Amino acid sequence: MSTASTRGTRRSPLARHLGTLMFLAGLIGALAFGWIVFPPLMYSSTEQPIQFNHKIHMGEAGMACADCHPFRDDGTFAGLPTTAQCAECHEEPIGDSPLEKAFIDEYVRKGREVEWLVYSRQPMNAYFSHVAHVTVGKLTCEECHGDHGATETIPPYQVNRISGYSRAVGGAATAGRALLPTEVMRMDTCSDCHEKHGRRSPCLECHK
């Protein structure tokens, strides 16, 4: 109406743009919340039961990945070593690390297994074969797991509160880019790489 426009000219510039300013403030606030504040809230974070230094094992001890993460005889991937495997070297403390001592006291002596929280567990409907990628596809561990083997500490285990899927520590290496704070590993991570290698897979290749 003409009333509004004539009245508008009499107001101060600040008052005239108040609406716009409030809209922008709200928009920026909402975006900041959505992009910065909210994503971390989506994840619960749990520390691993005990810290582990990959770098010492790979470097000073001169071990390889497969020494602790081997294939079983039937071709399946054994995943994490058992306490018994650790005890092959760590029956008694080798160094003077308090962490090592704690590990031997808490787990080796008591014969308990460490309840590691696994970063890279696949969802139930996905099939993943290490043999296919490592033995047949000749991929190195680092190509998917990144520099995990060279780290001195192991990061906390983060789980998406809704989907229950964890954030893969090596996800950035797998995806070939930094993962957004909202991201876990997705099917696209697999399919992008398969496509890059010229391998178009039927659904059943990975889904079960």
Place this chain on the structure above:
Amino acid sequence: MSGPKETPQGASRYGMVIDLDRCNGCGACMVACAVENNVAPAPQRANDRNGITLLRVFPMRNGRDYPESRQVFVPMTCQQCDAPPCESVCPQHAVEFDWTTGIVAQIPVRCLGCRYCMVACPYHARAFNWWDPEWPEGMESTLNPDISTRSRGVAEKCNFCHHRRQVARERAAHEGREVREDEYQPACVEACPVGAIVFGDLNDPDSAVAKVYEAPDAFAFLDKLGTKPKIRYRSRQEWVHAMARQGVPEKEVTRG
């Protein structure tokens, strides 16, 4: 995705031949199938029309009176058609013809639950999860880890125990060799006490199934529909062949 779905060199084409003259209708295949594929026990209120049976043994009678009365048992499951009517109707590619194995793949996590595929399938070989799958306390630990469970509201069907192929391939790859025929056999084949079911790669002329696939007494159900099923049946009884060629409805069954 770029690149055509080419059938690669040396691709498999899995098929099955079921000998109706041998089948005695014991149902071991049905049990083995359900156990292998993590089919949840049916709830109390389920009936034979809304439970999950990926493989079902039907009696087929010639409809004549004694002494001409004859009957065979027909284990009916997904016929793994080469021209699957269920694939083209799925609105979102939850059904895919696997061009490397010839298996018609059903991907439950992509499924919307519209059931159009079930309407399209003339073999009634698909089942829908009308209920939330529930296992009695403690029974979850007996689930097969090689295959996922399916949620309520999605369709499912026989995938020729494809997960067994994955396990076999993994072992073979680890040992640096090809998969042997006996390493990949669906659960129903293993369970059949009379050896009525033969399964294998039709592209491999030396496989057991290829040798009987073209046998003169082998036939496919509803082959005039143009679905090109990869499961064939055998029988030396002429009436069985005649029935398979022409369907005649029986009496009406009401439910509701």
Place this chain on the structure above:
Amino acid sequence: MDRSIIPRGLERAPLGKFLLWLLPWVLLLGFGLYSAYLCLRYGLHQTNMDNRFAFGAWIFLDLTVIALGAGAFFTGFLLYILKRRELKAVINSAVVIGFICYSGAVVVLMVDVGQPLRAWFTFWHPNVHSMLTEVTFCITCYLTVLAIEYLPILLKNRKLRQIPAFLVFEFNLHKVMYVLAGVGTFLSFFHQGSLGGLYGVLNGRPFVFREAFGIWPTTFFLFIISAAAAGPSFMLLTTWIASKVSGKRLVTHYVYESLGRISGYILSGYVLLKTADTLFWIRDTAPSLGVHPASFFANQPGYTALHLLEVALFGFLPMAIFLTKRLRARLGWLVTAATLTCLGIVVNRYVLTIQTLALPTLPFAEVLSYVPSWQETGTFLMVIAYGMLVYSISFRYSNLFPQERELRQG
């Protein structure tokens, strides 16, 4: 009480009486919502559908509702594209009915599928060869178009139009409405067709499989034509019912006659094509799939009768009434013929969906029948109640029939 929002110059029942009229529909809606809740919360075992009857009452009702809702697209097409000006008298009503039918169908579909939260998968990963994909895309687009077409009717409400922005937007939207009518026609054309194609492409079901023209089976075209025939009939019927319930003259007899004549012409084409299609199916299609057509009817004389009824009683008879000038002059005959035409659509969709599933394909399978559970029925009643509510409220507060005011004065 609500007099200030009722369109000026129209007489409406007192608010109390109106609310009393709404009450049963609100109760029915509540019952329907409870039924739908049960299906969504506990799963589709609440219905009597099963692995053989995978599509049940809902699909049949969806197809029927959408076919009847075709009045919206076809009236829009006749008015905006073919310039049949007399239909301006019912276009608002047609849009509201179209909107109700399509939105109702979408709501029911969302209850009807097993995983409604995955509905967006069809858009994200569409299989363009599936008729259902075509249905999904068209239904969504057309519902959007209908919602936009519905907007001016709302904005022209007496209170809302006092806001200058609404009136101006309504005016400008109306100026470009012929574009939306065109798009709507295109979408609805393919949508009605793909609903027909849904069954016609099923080569695994010899009872419904039909030969194709190009990529479309004949049912694709038969559905379009039958919906176009039934649409105006349904408009005629609903206008008449609204007129009876409200006790007002809403349109002139010329409009009724025009709707009837259009229905009649299209119906005559439909009856002809449907008969030809059935004969071809009996002679060629069914036998080529290894089935003798007679076997479908061997144990079901009732179904045979339905087929005859569909073409003769619900096709030929209303066509004859609509095309006879003397009968067309009488509203009673027009309403009778329109009712028959709408029943014909119901029977056609019933035979196509329910009978197809009842008939076995395998030689050892049984003929099945099923009765919907109360939860299924409730969910459908929910749509009826929702439609009655939306239509009643629109009728009271919007000017659905522009001729009403003039007829009242004149």
Place this chain on the structure above:
Amino acid sequence: MFPWVYGFEWNAGTVIFLGLFFTVVIVILTTVTVAVVRSLRAFAQRKHHAVGWEAQFEDLGREARPCRHQLAGETDQRYCRHGFECKDCDFHRKMLDVAEGEAGDAPDRYFHRGHAWVRPETDGTVTIGIDDFGAKVVGPRARAKLPRIGRRIHENGTGWRFLLGDDSVRVLAPVTGEVVAHGGRDEGWYLRVKPLDGPFDLGHLLQGPEVRPWMEHEMARLLRLIPKDCHSDLTRDGRMVDDVTAHCSGLDWDVVCAEILLEP
């Protein structure tokens, strides 16, 4: 749906199907956008009064919009299609050409179809009021809500409003201008309006011989709105009563006023 989504394939089916889909989406979006942009432009150019009137005009019954040349007996049955904007009307121009040279003196008052009269003043302003017929339909009970001084009114926009209880009807402004003075009930509700640019163009208003038949036409229209058994109550001493709606029970002030003042 998009090429970057997993499973997307460039083939004929996809291209045709999604091509059509995106075309439809674009057409729908464009159509709505065009309507929005046109509306915004109407507001920016202060044309929204005209557009709003056009929208309302379409809803008027045929009886409410006789052509002025029909009223003057210059033509047979003819209904205005131009929102009473005679300067846009070819027919009007043709009729003017025929009547050229016959123009008499400028009349004292001009009438708008919404029952506002306009009287040009010597200082270039105009006075606007509601005509007797309109005033009697609105009645003395109603209160006018006049625009404040300095406000602008727009031709065929709202001139001012009459209020009675919760109901209100607007009087269409006959011209565009700025309100410089107004008068209350005692002076008979009037506005004094000065032109914005250039002198007023009053060509679209009824004048001279057109006025009387128009009034008769309006009277007939009013009678149609009023039940027959009330007709005798409408006149007293040979004159129309001062408050038409008050003299007939069950008659809606709001409906009758809106119909006569052309507010559908």
